[in-house]
Amino acid sequence: MIRNRVTxxxxxxxxxxxxxxxxxxxxxxxxxxxxxxxxELHTTGRxxxxxxxxxxxxxxxxxxxAVLVASKGGDDRNPTWYLNLVAQPDxxxxxxxxxxxxxxxxxxAAEKAELWPRIVRAYPGYAxxxxxxxxxxxxxxxxxxxxxxGPHPTAQSS
Numbered sequence: 243m244i245r246n247r248v249t250x251x252x253x254x255x256x257x258x259x260x261x262x263x264x265x266x267x268x269x270x271x272x273x274x275x276x277x278x279x280x281x282e283l284h285t286t287g288r289x290x291x292x293x294x295x296x297x298x299x300x301x302x303x304x305x306x307x308a309v310l311v312a313s314k315g316g317d318d319r320n321p322t323w324y325l326n327l328v329a330q331p332d333x334x335x336x337x338x339x340x341x342x343x344x345x346x347x348x349x350x351a352a353e354k355a356e357l358w359p360r361i362v363r364a365y366p367g368y369a370x371x372x373x374x375x376x377x378x379x380x381x382x383x384x385x386x387x388x389x390x391x392g393p394h395p396t397a398q399s400s
Contacts, residue, residue, distance in 0.1 A: 249317050273338055277364050279303040282336040283310065283384075288329035295336075296323045301364035302357060308335055308344070309357060310382040316374030324380060335384055344384040354381045 273280050278299040285294050302309035312324035327333050327346040335344050349357060361381065362369045372379050 246317075246319065249315065253314065253321070275299050275365075277301075279308070279337065281308055281310075283323055283327075284334040284336065284341070285323055285326035286330040286332075288326050294323065294326060296321075298323070299365065301361045301368070306385065308384045309349075309361065310346075310384065311361060311368055312380040312382060313368055313371040316371035316379075318375050318377055320377070320380065324382065327382065332387065333384065343387050345387040346382050346384045349381040349383050353383065357381055 278301050281298055281300050281303070282295050283298050285296075286292070287294050298310050300308040300310055312321050314321040328348065331346045333344050333346045334341050336342075358381070368379070
């Protein structure tokens, strides 16, 4: 479907532009979007096994966890990064040159109900995205894990 291809391409372009801003500013600009931290999520491709990475906002972010929203702009499909972390929940999050091993999980309905007001306060667009789709937009909680493997190889964007 053409709409899906346009959505996917626009997501890749936004990711590329974000990476370019970070590179051109030598990391001085691009680690925040409004009140939200920006993180680079590293996942393992569920089909390919290849390391993938994507730039995401974390509306809730502290030392103990990062909360991500698998909104894909209100698209009816889950983002690829979400499908990858469901298949392989051991992920890494990078921020300002620091990479941490994390374990990702989808928030329960009760956890999402508790987190959603804070998420929407950080970025009201998430509420609009949820209204745009019949899909229940997943909220992902990433918490630190003990490193079980060495640093990941250079990741490809997905």
